Amino acid sequence: MLKINYSAAELRSIPSEKFVLGHSSSQKAARYSDHKIKEIEKKKDWEGFLEKKDFYPLFQSFNWGEVQKKLGFEIERVGIFDKEKLVGVALIVDVIAKRGHYLHVRHGPVFEDFRKSEFKCFVQYLMKRAGERGASFIRISPLFRKESARKDVFREFKFIKSPIHNMDAQICWVLDVTKPEEQLLKEMRKTTRYLIKRGASLGLKVVKAKSRSDLNFFLNLYQKTAKKHRFVPHQGIGEEFEIFKKDNQTELFLAKFKNKVISGALVIYCGDQAIYHHGASDEKFEKLSPSYLLQWTAILEAKRRRKRLYNFWGIAPPSSKNHPWQGLTLFKTGFGGEAREFLPSHDLPLSFLYWKTYTIEHISKLLKGY
Numbered sequence: 001m002l003k004i005n006y007s008a009a010e011l012r013s014i015p016s017e018k019f020v021l022g023h024s025s026s027q028k029a030a031r032y033s034d035h036k037i038k039e040i041e042k043k044k045d046w047e048g049f050l051e052k053k054d055f056y057p058l059f060q061s062f063n064w065g066e067v068q069k070k071l072g073f074e075i076e077r078v079g080i081f082d083k084e085k086l087v088g089v090a091l092i093v094d095v096i097a098k099r100g101h102y103l104h105v106r107h108g109p110v111f112e113d114f115r116k117s118e119f120k121c122f123v124q125y126l127m128k129r130a131g132e133r134g135a136s137f138i139r140i141s142p143l144f145r146k147e148s149a150r151k152d153v154f155r156e157f158k159f160i161k162s163p164i165h166n167m168d169a170q171i172c173w174v175l176d177v178t179k180p181e182e183q184l185l186k187e188m189r190k191t192t193r194y195l196i197k198r199g200a201s202l203g204l205k206v207v208k209a210k211s212r213s214d215l216n217f218f219l220n221l222y223q224k225t226a227k228k229h230r231f232v233p234h235q236g237i238g239e240e241f242e243i244f245k246k247d248n249q250t251e252l253f254l255a256k257f258k259n260k261v262i263s264g265a266l267v268i269y270c271g272d273q274a275i276y277h278h279g280a281s282d283e284k285f286e287k288l289s290p291s292y293l294l295q296w297t298a299i300l301e302a303k304r305r306r307k308r309l310y311n312f313w314g315i316a317p318p319s320s321k322n323h324p325w326q327g328l329t330l331f332k333t334g335f336g337g338e339a340r341e342f343l344p345s346h347d348l349p350l351s352f353l354y355w356k357t358y359t360i361e362h363i364s365k366l367l368k369g370y
Contacts, residue, residue: 035121040079040089049079049089050110055340056271057107057143059168063244065091070239078125080109080118087112090122094133100357102347103130105140106168114144116153123157127350136353141168141345151343159346163362169314170344173329175337177274177302177310184299184336192292192334199293202257206297209252215241218252218264222280237266237278244268253298255290263290267298274302275311295335315339324368 040046046062058064065075073093080088090109095102109122126138139162144150154160177184185193209215215238226233244250249270255263262285266278276298281291295312302310312332316323318339323329347354 034083035118036081037078037121037125038081040077040086045079045086046077046089049086049112051271052112053110053271055143056273057110058268058270058275058277059106060089060091060108060110061270063247063249065093066243067236067240068093070243071236076129080111080122082118087115088118088122092126092129094135099360100137100353101133101135102137102139102357103133103135105138105142106345107141107143109140109142111142114150119153120157123348127348130350136349136351137357138348138350139345140348141170142343144343146341146343148343154343154346157348159348162345162347163358163365164345167314168345169311171315171317171339171341173312173315173332173337174273174340175299175310175312175335176308177299178308181300181303187336189334189336195289195292196296199255199288199290202288204288204290204293205256206294207254207256209241209254214254214261215252217261218254218266218280221261221264221282222278224282225280228283234278240268240277241266251298251301253294253301255294257285257288257290262288263294265291265294265298267301269302269305269307272308273311274298274305274307274309276313291331299335310337312337 043062050056050060062077065077068075068091073095075094076092078090078092079086080090088109088111090105093104093106095104103126105126109119111118123138126140129135130138140159141162142150175184179187185196188196209218219238222237223233241250241252250266250268253265253267254261261282263281264279265276268275268277276295279291299310312335314325315329315332316325320326347358349355
């Protein structure tokens with residue numbers, strides 16, 4: 001039977017057996033058998049590990065942690081070591097919200113090669129940290145492919161599926177941009193190819209943002225888009241742009257018609273991916289279909305940067321014909337490519353307070369049509 005009401009004393013005593021607090025290289029480390037967990041401070045070490053992965057986890061990037069700090073969240077970057085070898089990393093964000101208090105590991109933990117012993121070590125560490133911080137649950141969403149057998153690991157460690165919708169691009173659409181331009185155009189849907197050419201012939205221009213005022217134009221457009229389509233706007237887009245821009249890891253593409261910004265796309269460059277993370281359009285210019293030329297320009301920039309994949313981000317599940325993202329999905333899939341589906345996020349309840357969060361998020365998901 002799943003126990004979900006751990007006392008503070010029980011949480012503090014989780015590192016039983018060989019799991020003890022110690023010190024390594026003057027850093028605090030948690031140790032379990034041959035494994036230990038300690039903080040990673042150097043960006044080079046962190047990114048060096050992540051860039052070896054086949055599918056780069058955006059929400060585990062070093063700069064994403066900097067964005068969270070800028071937004072006022074406490075974060076922790078830890079490495080999982082087998083003896084002295086780094087075998088896993090996790091960016092942990094302490095979220096204190098109206099709906100609940102939890103430790104969040106989005107797109108993580110990330111392992112070199114998944115081993116149950118390392119996962120167990122990390123879960124025990126998270127439980128201890130949650131107890132120290134007073135969190136009522138833990139939420140993780142490692143990028144495990146849906147077809148993998150690792151979903152059994154969640155059940156074994158008493159995790160349950162999160163009640164939230166696909167907020168971390170659990171199902172995303174990716175395009176191999178190593179192909180020649182001519183082939184990419186040929187493999188698009190006919191309508192998509194036509195609207196790209198039509199946009200250029202109508203006088204649409206796509207430029208890269210160069211100033212804070214350009215960013216403000218996009219943010220204003222984004223707020224209007226959120227209001228129109230009744231979704232909760234993401235917080236911290238400005239901070240995200242400014243932090244990733246310092247490392248040349250982002251571009252904000254703006255589509256203009258007669259010198260007026262009518263559409264925009266914020267793209268993040270991490271590992272071998274270009275990730276279309278945020279978009280906005282002015283509905284008054286919908287007939288011009290600016291997003292098609294905008295995306296094509298972003299794809300060409302990804303090729304110029306020698307990226308392997310252009311990640312269009314989240315799409316609707318194939319089985320959900322009435323999903324709110326159906327129109328967006330039709331747009332994204334028109335460029336060609338394939339779906340990548342990962343296991344959904346999972347929660348580890350630590351207190352009965354978790355069920356308050358569960359209920360709020362479940363109702364919200366139903367009301368939004370997800």
